[in-house]
Amino acid sequence: MDTKFFTPNQIDQAAQAIRKGELIAFPTETVYGLGADATNEAAVKKVYLAKGRPSDNPLIVHIDSLERVIPFVDNFSGKMAKLAEHFWPGPLTMVLPVKKGSISASVTGGLSTAGFRMPNNTVTRQLIAKAGVPIVGPSANSSGKPSPTTASHVYHDLNGKIEGILDDGPATVGLESTVIDLSGDIPLILRPGVITKSQIEAVVGKVEYDQHLVKESETPKSPGMKYKHYSPDVEVQMIDAKKENWQEAIRYAKNQNKLIGLIADASILKRFQTQVDATYSLGEEHQMDQAMQHLFAGLRALDEKVPQLDIVYVQTFSEEESGLAYMNRLKKAAAQNFF
Template sequence: METTIYNLNQITKAAQALKDGELVAFPTETVYGLGADATNEDAVKKVYQAKGRPSDNPLIVHVDSVEMVEKYAREIPEKARQLMKKFWPGSLTIILNIKPGSLSKTVTGGLSTVAFRFPNSQPTLELIKEAGVPIVGPSANTSGKPSPTTAQHVYHDLNGKIKGILDDGPTRVGVESTVLDMSTDHPVILRPGAVTKADIESVIGSIDLNHHHVGKSETPKAPGMKYKHYAPNAQVYIVDEDSDWNTVMEWISKQSFTVGVMADENILHQITLPKNADSFSLGKNIVDASARLFDGLRKYDDENQVQAIVTQAYPSHGLGLAYMNRLNKSAGGQHFKDLGFK
């Protein structure tokens, strides 16, 4: 099966494919999602198969209205409604308790909660409205690989495995949505994103950041908490803020293979790249870097001669918290300093 690329005039066709139980990747402001009718268990099972995704990794359910959430949620706490009013449509996913049996365990990972998101993408909102059902939407990539920020990334990973891809060009944010657990008494961010802790606290007051490590036998409440994510084939090393980039270049020059260098324009202008280095610009600031991180990792994943990637760190606050969360996972926690260099 050749995967179809749907343009924005073919949303009705993409929606019909979803109604028929097929998989259709869709754009959001963060990354591309892999869509299936959330009420069709057989279709949802295909998502796990196409991605090679563990079955205990729950799926985010995408909606086009608060009313659609009300069909499935046991209740929507007042604080959750305040956040929906402020940040929906947008890059905030909210975990709520659901009505028993309202969605299959294939969607929930066997939990009694579901993560809901109202994406800030007009084509996808039209797709959901046309399909008439909420759609599940994990990132549309092979499980464990960098998330897709273009339709071409999706095609690279999933051509022949899914019916189609609704193409709306590159995504704007580049890192997945913030996931906030509101199924308990005190809200907790389980995955940082573009909607920051400070943003949320400005609306509902104090919340927590998750520091719990999910065990092997434990089902995670949100994607990205348990399994290895965002990893290219080459080893990624984080270059910390206080590192000397000239020392990094010296190390690269001594290697027998090509090394990818991912840094902002300020750093790239200051350093001299060895012959065996290839550069990728992260732009001018943390907003640019977050939007481009996965694109850079994917670029080097496609270049077999690149056997290591050194990537610039940013301060872990605001959007930088989300950026560093993804970068740490892609690097498996490995820092350039771990190689014995300052």
């Protein structure tokens, strides 16, 4: 089977495939998701198979309207409603208690909670509306690899494994949504994203980060908490923004006869691009939104298009506000390794 590409004018065809239990990758403002009918257990299981995803890693349910949440969640009000009013549609996932038996254990990982998000992408909300069902949507990539921010990234990983890809151009945010758990007394951020802790606290008051380490025997409440994520095949090392030791790192790699890739902003590339074998720009200097948008694309580009590289050095940023989301993904891609 060769995976098909659908344009925004072919949403009806993509929605029909969803209704038939097929898998359709779809665009969002964050990354491309791998869509299946969330109410069809057989279809949901296909998602895990296509990605090679562990079965205890829960899936986020994507919706087109608040009405689509009601069948699954008791008493959608209070902090849930306030956050939805301020941030939906948008890159915020809310982990909510679900009605017993309302949603498959294949979606929740066997938990009594599920994550819900309304993406800020008109094409995908139309897809959900035309399909008439909520759709699960983990990132549309091979499990553990950098998340896809373009339709071509999806095709690279999943061609022949899924029915089609609904192409609406590159993702504008580039990192997955912020995930907040509202099932307890105090809201907990399970995964940082472009919507920050301070922005959420301005709406609902005190919020904390989930600090506990998920055990091997434990089912995580959110993707990105337990398993290896975002890792290309090539070795990735971080260059500490405070040390600015690019020259030392390049010299060391050259002494080891290694071919070097560099992912950094335009000012750093201007200084060092002639000394390395491949580069990818994170955008202009000090532009965090551009760096987030280009991180996964850069990791994929150097890993897939320059396969002979031995090491890729990547620029770090301060772990404040949205920089925390960038560093959360980069640290996992680099297995926590700084040069």
